[in-house]
Amino acid sequence: MPVKIRLQRHGKKGKPFFWIVAADARAKRDGKYLEKLGIYNPVTQPATIELNVDSSVKWLRNGAQPTDTAKRILSYKGAMMKKHLLAGVDKGALTEEEAEKKFQDWLSEKGDKILTAEEKVAKTKEAEREIALEAEREVNAKREAEAKAIQDEEDAKVKAEAEAKAAAESEKETPASEDSKEA
Template sequence: MATKLRLQRRGRKNYAFYQIIVADSRAPRDGKYIERIGSYNPNTNPATITLDFDRALYWLQVGAQPTDTVRNILSDEGVLMKKHLLGGVTKGAFDEAEAEKRFETWKNSKLQATQKLKNKDEEAQRAAEKARLDAEKEVNKAKAEALAKKKAETEAANNPVVEETTEEIVEEVVEEVVETVEATETKAEEPKVEEPKAEEPKAETPAADETPAEEPKAE
């Protein structure tokens, strides 16, 4: 039977991830499969891939055909490179030790290239984040200035400030002093109101026609 390496969809709506399976080419996409050899999650950056390297290499060697997406995954993981090197060993171009040495060299270069891309993406992400923060600071600064201006205008409308010259201020001070002095003088000139004294009771004198009582004469 024709065997294929392909993806089987899993997950929920708008968040799909895939299993890497070995299945009969006649089986439906989400139907029965022979073996599961890994998974692929494109929702992360970079995509998360788990793969059973030896089983994937085995199925390629026995003739299983990968789909385009699975082929790209196997290429990135080095399965196709290892299969190519083992083919050279089978043909007698070099021995297995040389094949392993070449594979390790390729793997290290691949890791370095991947790390460079990852660092570049992180730098770009940091730059974008910095630009976003700077733009947000500028917007906040503009809002703060507009709010301060509006607040100042409101305070100015509620508490209008009258600009006066020095001469006008001096005149106002002189007028206030004169008014204060006049008020003091007016208060001093007001006549004092004497309160009426309470009348003292007068002593009664005997009337003129009244004859004082005769004292008894001594015999």
């Protein structure tokens, strides 16, 4: 029976969620499977991958063929590396302890790379947020300046109207007082 390691789709339309399974190659994509090896959620940022590496290696060593996407996921999580190291143990090139040490070193190095990549993403997001905030501050300052200018113009108009009204009243009073002086 040919066995494949492949993805089995779950989730809603537009929100895919996959199980990584070992299944008979003749079974339907979302049908019967032999063993669930892990999950893969491409919707999250970064994509979430949980994988049982030991079970995956067991299936790979027994001849299971991964699909292209499944092979990338297995390689990313280290299952292909562990299979390679265990092949070296079988041939006598390494001891099991050396193989496990090399695998753990590889995992820690990979983890460091992933953390630095996540930090870079976080820094770029923070920089984008700061740029957006600065642009918003500039727009707000511009709006406040325009509002202040409009308010100053209105205050100047009100003041000019008040002065004109006061001048008109004083002109009306002035001729009346001049008439009283003449009489």
